[in-house]
Amino acid sequence: MLSFIVKRLLWMLPFLLAISFLSFVLIQLPPGDFVTTYIATLAASNEVVDQGTAASLRERFGLDQPMIVQYWRWISNIVLHGDFGLSFEWQQPVADLIWERMSLTLVLTFSALLLTWGIALPIGVYSAVKKYSIGDYLVTFMSFVGLAIPSFLLALVLMYVAAVKLGRDVGGLFSEQYLTAPWSIAKTLDLLEHLWIPVVILAISGTASLIRVMRANMLDELHKPYVTTARAKGLSEFTLIMKYPVRMAMNPFISTIAWLLPNLVSGSIIVAIVMSLPTAGPLLLQSLLSQDMYLAGAFILLICLLTVVGSLVSDILLAMVDPRIRLE
Known part of the structure; x- marks a missing residue:
């Protein structure tokens, strides 16, 4: 029983790492990003966001970086510091x-x-x-x-x-x-x-x-x-x-x-x-x-x-x- 539990626990680590990467990729598969969704929401209420503001928002949230860089920053903070990041929409941890x-x-x-x-x-x-x-x-x-x-x-x-x-x-x-x-x-x-x-x-x-x-x-x-x-x-x-x-x-x-x-x-x-x-x-x-x-x-x-x-x-x-x- 003990060896079974230890083996399952050890297999959890690579499994969760692989799942975290696939999850991150799937979340970003739809066209656009959070800034795109945010701009569309503002446009629905007749507010216009220029390209410069959109670019600064992407830079602020780190969305201007390649996806692999964004993933590495996210997963390394979770593993090393237990930090899951900041929610874009809620602006809370x-x-x-x-x-x-x-x-x-x-x-x-x-x-x-x-x-x-x-x-x-x-x-x-x-x-x-x-x-x-x-x-x-x-x-x-x-x-x-x-x-x-x-x-x-x-x-x-x-x-x-x-x-x-x-x-x-x-x-x-x-x-x-x-x-x-x-x-x-x-x-x-x-x-x-x-x-x-x-x-x-x-x-x-x-x-x-x-x-x-x-x-x-x-x-x-x-x-x-x-x-x-x-x-x-x-x-x-x-x-x-x-x-x-x-x-x-x-x-x-x-x-x-x-x-x-x-x-x-x-x-x-x-x-x-x-x-x-x-x-x-x-x-x-x-x-x-x-x-x-x-x-x-x-x-x-x-x-x-x-x-x-x-x-x-x-x-x-x-x-x-x-x-x-x-x-x-």
């Missing part, structure tokens, strides 16, 4: 912008994860144990409905219900008076009051798919010889199911860690935009649209890092939970 959004993104995503697992695990087990019962058919129908409804449409419906029927403030994660206020008990309670709608929306589609996966895996395990043997030894049905088949069928839940961590950054962008959530997704989209290359590059590099770390953690946990899996 990239690290500060990312951390500001990631803290709220972590709260939202892990809350949705806990709700997803808390619903999908018991319902999936019930659906498999009570196969072809009325409850199983009802769960199957609801799962398909949950998979079919687009998340942004569900967001609009829940926002309407909360605002019109319940008289609740919707949109964002804070009320207006707490947007710039320091953290306090009142601000935390306000966050919890706004958090339930996006958590429910994000959990529904994930719950629907995991229920189907859990049911299928449980059905595979329930008829295996070790279950029959355990039942013949006199174990109660509840103990038998929870001790053996559920443990073996948990693999898909653990495997979701591999995509859960990068999903912290890139997941549910449409829902976040519809609900005006101050999370990482909308900031990533805006940085790509404006060609804010340092901010977009940092986000993409973070997604790749979280993907690699999530895959490693998932593999290790799978080996710990399922004795059939060996990493050596």
Whole structure:
């Protein structure tokens, strides 16, 4: 196990370096640069920027240098100093912008994860144990409905219900008076009051798919010889199911860690935009649209890092939970 972890960690370094270069190249593939986008934005409001001003802006941001020089300056500052650069659009350090959004993104995503697992695990087990019962058919129908409804449409419906029927403030994660206020008990309670709608929306589609996966895996395990043997030894049905088949069928839940961590950054962008959530997704989209290359590059590099770390953690946990899996 230790040698496996060390090898994976060593492979991470060249992998992330290659990914960082490809990400930097892809960000600059669209025609123009940040200054071009900035000038187009000003032109839309009838403001004209002359060529001299545009050239000075490119020199100020370092955009007049060859791409390889820009990449080397960016990646060397990250490796040597932990400096991700300055956002062109926001004129703030990239690290500060990312951390500001990631803290709220972590709260939202892990809350949705806990709700997803808390619903999908018991319902999936019930659906498999009570196969072809009325409850199983009802769960199957609801799962398909949950998979079919687009998340942004569900967001609009829940926002309407909360605002019109319940008289609740919707949109964002804070009320207006707490947007710039320091953290306090009142601000935390306000966050919890706004958090339930996006958590429910994000959990529904994930719950629907995991229920189907859990049911299928449980059905595979329930008829295996070790279950029959355990039942013949006199174990109660509840103990038998929870001790053996559920443990073996948990693999898909653990495997979701591999995509859960990068999903912290890139997941549910449409829902976040519809609900005006101050999370990482909308900031990533805006940085790509404006060609804010340092901010977009940092986000993409973070997604790749979280993907690699999530895959490693998932593999290790799978080996710990399922004795059939060996990493050596």
